[in-house]
Amino acid sequence: MRYVEEFRDPVAAKAVLAAIETVVQEIGATAEKPVHIMEICGGHTHAIFRYGLDRLTPKGIEFIHGPGCPVCVLPMSRIDECVEIAERPEVIFCTFGDAMRVPGTRKSLMQAKADGADIRMVYSPLDALEIARRNPEREVVFFGLGFETTTPSTALSIQQAAREELRNFSVFCNHITVPPPIKALLDDPHMVLDGFVGPGHVSMVIGTHPYDFIAETYGKPIVVAGFEPLDLLQSVLMVLHQIRDGRAEVENQYARVVPEHGNPVSLAAIEDVYEPRRTFEWRGLGEIDASGLRIRSKYAAFDAEERFGVGYGAGPRLVSEPEGCACGQVMTGRIKPTGCPQYGTGCTPEMPLGALMVSSEGACAAYYQYGATDERLEAVE
Amino acid sequence: MCLGIPGQIVEITDANRLMALADISGVRREVSVACVATPDLCDLIGEWALIHVGFAMSVIDADEAEKTLEALRGLGEAQETLEAMAEGASALEGTQ
Ligand code: SF4
Numbered sequence: 001m002r003y004v005e006e007f008r009d010p011v012a013a014k015a016v017l018a019a020i021e022t023v024v025q026e027i028g029a030t031a032e033k034p035v036h037i038m039e040i041c042g043g044h045t046h047a048i049f050r051y052g053l054d055r056l057t058p059k060g061i062e063f064i065h066g067p068g069c070p071v072c073v074l075p076m077s078r079i080d081e082c083v084e085i086a087e088r089p090e091v092i093f094c095t096f097g098d099a100m101r102v103p104g105t106r107k108s109l110m111q112a113k114a115d116g117a118d119i120r121m122v123y124s125p126l127d128a129l130e131i132a133r134r135n136p137e138r139e140v141v142f143f144g145l146g147f148e149t150t151t152p153s154t155a156l157s158i159q160q161a162a163r164e165e166l167r168n169f170s171v172f173c174n175h176i177t178v179p180p181p182i183k184a185l186l187d188d189p190h191m192v193l194d195g196f197v198g199p200g201h202v203s204m205v206i207g208t209h210p211y212d213f214i215a216e217t218y219g220k221p222i223v224v225a226g227f228e229p230l231d232l233l234q235s236v237l238m239v240l241h242q243i244r245d246g247r248a249e250v251e252n253q254y255a256r257v258v259p260e261h262g263n264p265v266s267l268a269a270i271e272d273v274y275e276p277r278r279t280f281e282w283r284g285l286g287e288i289d290a291s292g293l294r295i296r297s298k299y300a301a302f303d304a305e306e307r308f309g310v311g312y313g314a315g316p317r318l319v320s321e322p323e324g325c326a327c328g329q330v331m332t333g334r335i336k337p338t339g340c341p342q343y344g345t346g347c348t349p350e351m352p353l354g355a356l357m358v359s360s361e362g363a364c365a366a367y368y369q370y371g372a373t374d375e376r377l378e379a380v381e
Numbered sequence: 382m383c384l385g386i387p388g389q390i391v392e393i394t395d396a397n398r399l400m401a402l403a404d405i406s407g408v409r410r411e412v413s414v415a416c417v418a419t420p421d422l423c424d425l426i427g428e429w430a431l432i433h434v435g436f437a438m439s440v441i442d443a444d445e446a447e448k449t450l451e452a453l454r455g456l457g458e459a460q461e462t463l464e465a466m467a468e469g470a471s472a473l474e475g476t477q
Contacts, residue, residue: 043384043458046456050456094472096465097468120472121465122468122469123434124434127435127472130473131472146434150433152416201433201438204439227452227456228452257441265415266416269415
């Protein structure tokens, strides 16, 4: 338990870990027959590795790293479309920095920028709006990306652009939603999942009820969790209690931030601006019904797909992933990052081949960053 | 990108557009308070909020803000956000 001392509250962490140990024994879970707990959110994946939670918890618990990093699940074809838009001379293409290094078929946004495209890293869609105001002669396109946490910010920006009648602002919409991929994973007969740790900041927007189906239809426990190491440990304990007691409920460990019914202003903006796409492609998971959002026709003037004639509806879309990339298998928990033949050789954070290596929230990058060091530390101990 | 960072609202800059100035780990930047707006926006001054890509998403108490900041610093996420904010500022000038 040497890492526990790094925690803000090591005494509390030790107590929770001891309780986890006890419940794991009561359940009878072992290294050979572990309980599989999926953390959905990439922020949680990052925290689990950063704080070594997977090593602190008993062997009877196996963490499965879910599809909750929006950069990681973005298919190559969407990056290709970004590059296509960004390379138009009249366009200023605005993106979150996280997406810059994701490889496309031809190039990443980083490479396109080096080749002369006017691509700018912004912190907020509000920055893109301001760039549009300051550059009325240019077309400013914002790369809308992310789950329900970022979705309302793009929606509110589109509403603002509409109020100001900005004519040179549009959004390339890649917003995705958490519940459909979870349903897809639960429907997959190869997946073994005993419970979930739910994404805290997504839930701040959507509340806890969108997860009801996990408990009611599939009979699996889910606990919405915060981002402190102690939050995560407590949530794991709550999941284990449910498993031991044969319960399947939606519980909220992060109630200090997550309201049961979400944020009404955000939800109204989402409803006003977007509608579900019939289907959306996820890297590693393929097409998932109603898992992506598109801009409603009333805001068509702000939809970059309409304006530039790219995206869904503009021809064949499926692009195969790079040779040897096992991102899909890692994301569905079938193999560990180290099981990918490219891990650490053909694929590193500096030269990522697959998306899970790009963002610090991707399982492979987290594994690479913390896993390797920890093993070395253990070796010298 | 996916984790919010606590910031303290220090000034309402444009009540019509629901914009306010927030102090985020010592850096001041304009954020939207549309999602946490109160009938009198001035009530927000001094409050802590979880700020996500430039939008105050949820009002939190000072103790929670401090805990969250500490967790984010541990993850390197606070520094990343501050860098992204600086990038955003230079993107406006076209100097990236
Ligand atoms: S090592 Fe690279 S290619 Fe292999 S699964 Fe991870 S990100 Fe994908």
